[in-house]
Amino acid sequence: MVGDVASPAELSQLFPIFKSESTKTRRVGILDAFIKAGQRKATPDAAAALKDLLTALISGTPDDADLAARGALLAGLWKQETLRSRLEEIASGDNTPASLRDSAIKGLVSLGGEPTKNYLQALASGEKAVSTRASALSGLSELSPPLAAKLAVQFLGNAKTVDEARPVLEAFLKNKQLPVLLASELKDKQVPDFVAVEGIRMASSRGLQSLIEESLRKAGGVKQMDRPLTPEEMHALVTKVQAQATPPAGRTCTAASNCSA
Structure with missing residues (x-):
C-alpha cells in the first residue's frame, strides 16, 4: 500500500525506519514497497540517503541475498548510474546467486542506454556459465x-x-x-x-x-x-x-x- 501512494518525501522517511534494528524482520517488505514506488517512477527526495542505502545493500559480499536482490532492482529503478559498475560486477560474478544475478541484470536494464546494451551483449556472447548468458539474453530481449x-x-x-x-x-x-x-x-x-x-x-x-x-x-x-x-x-x-x-x-x-x- 505504501509503495502505491507514498510521495517522494514519505519514501525518504522510511529510510531510518528501514535501518532500525527494531524493524529488521520487516526490511524485505519495506524494500518491496520501495520497488512498487520505483515502478511508478516515484523516487525518494533524500538523494544522499538513497545512494547510501543502496550502496550498503549491494556492496561487498551481501549478507542477505534477498535484500541485495531488491537493492539491485532499486538501483536501476531509481536510476543510480554511479552503481552501474557494481551491478555489472554482480551480474558477471561466478559465485553470484541466480536470483541476485537476475535482479542485477534487471537493474541494468532499468538503467538502460548503450552501456547496458553493450554490456549484456558481451555477457550473453562471452564465456560465462550458460545460466549467466541465458539471464543476459533475457535482459537484452527487453532492451534490444x-x-x-x-x-x-x-x-x-x-x-x-x-x-x-x-x-x-x-x-x-x-x-x-x-x-x-x-x-x-x-x-x-x-x-x-x-x-x-x-x-x-x-x-x-x-x-x-x-x-x-x-x-x-x-x-x-x-x-x-x-x-x-x-x-x-x-x-x-x-x-x-x-x-x-x-x-x-x-x-x-x-x-x-x-x-x-
Whole structure:
C-alpha cells in the first residue's frame, strides 16, 4: 500500500525506519514497497540517503541475498548510474546467486542506454556459465529485441539440454512480438531437435504456436504432426528427445539425434 501512494518525501522517511534494528524482520517488505514506488517512477527526495542505502545493500559480499536482490532492482529503478559498475560486477560474478544475478541484470536494464546494451551483449556472447548468458539474453530481449533474437539463435543452437534452452525460450515467449523476431532469426538456422520440441510445447501452452512453431520445426528437423499433441504426449516427446540427445558413453549423436559408435 505504501509503495502505491507514498510521495517522494514519505519514501525518504522510511529510510531510518528501514535501518532500525527494531524493524529488521520487516526490511524485505519495506524494500518491496520501495520497488512498487520505483515502478511508478516515484523516487525518494533524500538523494544522499538513497545512494547510501543502496550502496550498503549491494556492496561487498551481501549478507542477505534477498535484500541485495531488491537493492539491485532499486538501483536501476531509481536510476543510480554511479552503481552501474557494481551491478555489472554482480551480474558477471561466478559465485553470484541466480536470483541476485537476475535482479542485477534487471537493474541494468532499468538503467538502460548503450552501456547496458553493450554490456549484456558481451555477457550473453562471452564465456560465462550458460545460466549467466541465458539471464543476459533475457535482459537484452527487453532492451534490444532484434539483437537478442540473433544471439538467442546462436545460444539455442549450442544448447546441450532442455534445461539450458528453457530460460531463453521463456524470454522470447513473453509477448506476441518476440516470437516473431526469434522465428525470423531461425530461418536457415539449425537447433537441436529437443530445443525445437520444447519451444513448440512452450509456445503452444501460451497460445503463441502460430507465431513460431513452423520456424522451430524446420530449424530442429521436427516432423509435422498430424494433430496437436496433448500435454501428456508433448511431455513424453520432450522426454524421449532429451534422452536421445545424451548419447551413451563411447557414442556420439548428431543434432537430429542419430547416434553412431
